[in-house]
Amino acid sequence: MTGLLRTEEETMLADAARGFLDDVAPVSHLRGLRDAGQTHDPALWADMAAMGWAGILVPESAGGSDMGHAAAGVLAGEMGKTLVTSPFLSSAVIAATALRQVAGRNDALSAIADGTRTYALALDEGNKFTPGSVDCAARRDGNGFRLTGTKKFVVDGGFSDRLLILARTDEGPTLFDLPADRAGTKRQPNAMVDSRDAATIVFDGVEATGDDVLGGLGQGLDILRPALQAGQAALAAEMTGLASGAFGMTVDYLKERKQFGAPIGSFQALQHRAAHLWCEIEVTASAIAHAGRMLDADPENATLAVSLAKARATRTATDAVIEGVQMHGGIGMTDAFDMGFYMKRARVASEWLGDYGYHAETVARLRGF
Incomplete structure (x- = not known):
């Protein structure tokens, strides 16, 4: 993202992030994690939290900086340039946005802000992003519930401390906030092609109480909607940073x-x-930039801006890595060269939180086509 689109505060944030990430998390850091069979670096996340990044969307009353979605996009974009793997999107963006929709969750938000608690969103069940399609069931059991079902493509789900789980109750889709190690929960971590973690999680009669319900029964999609849009906008920013990183490598070559x-x-x-x-x-x-500004200024009407951003970011990142591989010639196809890491990350990010077709359809529908 160019400096012309940023406020002075956002420019300072981007410069600080770039200096930090170039030093401690270049693409070689991702390669090292991949070669070691790791999908994340807890020490790196602790450093990010110490710099205030984990609290970018957390209210000041809970220990965050509450700088807003445009600022979160700035950080995500800088991370994308060197393919940083961290729970930033899952915890600091998606979970923080969901939790702040509900009163009385300051302790959880504080734990996100200081980096001591990470979250993953257990939403997808099929091969595509369809938030309203929920088969995972939460059946009444005394004063609580028992969750049964399977969630797929749970990004950061293999190592997160807690899970936000959308499950079907008699009242409708309901969001639960549960510890990831609660009895009956089986996690199957998967290192994806881009070296980021996405788990398959099976719930076999997992106990949940009323306190574990985030918001009211049947209100899960209402609480998730702003969280998903926040995640989509930040992911789009990461993908545009990815495109910039791939483009820079290509121009140098x-x-x-x-x-x-x-x-x-x-x-x-x-x-x-x-x-x-x-x-x-x-x-x-x-x-x-527009998507971030809309989420900050008019979140109720940000859907068009967010879907446009994610659709464009998907197409642009795909074009950037294809051109990068082609212009590098034979070396662009080798694992010894970093361009392949960009291509793999672009491919996975294109599917997460809605692919090009999903968001293009949303844009077309909102424009009356």
């Missing part, structure tokens, strides 16, 4: 690689392709 005695970046055909990609990244950055 165009300047260095020589053919016929000249840098290949001097060839007009490659210049046109690079210029087109730069324009796409800039336009998408504008959509990302």
Whole structure:
């Protein structure tokens, strides 16, 4: 995202984040985690929390900075440039936004802000993002409930401390906030192709009390809606940062690689392709900034802006990594070169929280088509 789209405070936040991440979390850090069979770095997350990033959307009364969604997008974008893996989206964005919809959750929000508690959203059950399709059941058992069902693609679910679970009750979809190690919960961590964790979680008669219900019975989707939109906007920002990172690598290579005695970046055909990609990244950055501003200023009417941002970010990130691989030639296809990490992350992020088709349909519907 360009500096022209940012406030002075956001520019300072971006500069501080870039300096920190370039030092401690370059792409080589992701490669090291992958090679060690790890999907996250608890020490890195603790450092991020110490810098206040985990509390970016947490109210000041709960120990956060409450800087807003535009600022969260700034951080997500900087993380995307070097493919940082952390529970930022799951905990600091999605869970924090959900929890602040309900009174009396300051302790949970404080734990998110100081980095001592991480969350994952257990929502998806099928192969695609369909929030309203819920088969996981929460059946009455005395004064409480018993949860039974399976959740898939639970990002960060393999190591999170707690889970936000959407389950079907007699009153309708209801959101539960449960510890991830409660009896009857079986987690199957999966290291995805992009080296980020996404677990399959099976609930076999898991006990839940009334205190575990987030909000009221049947209100799960109402509470989740702003949280999902916050996550979609921040994920779009991360993907645009990813596109910028891949684009930067590609431009550097165009300047260095020589053919016929000249840098290949001097060839007009490659210049046109690079210029087109730069324009796409800039336009998408504008959509990302608008989505963040809408979530901060008018969240009830932010759906169009958020879906437009996620759709554009998906298309732009895909174009950036494809062009990156092609312009690097044979080396772009090798694991020894970092471009492959960008391509894998773009592919997974495209599916999380709604793919291009889901968000393009939302944009078309809201525009009356």
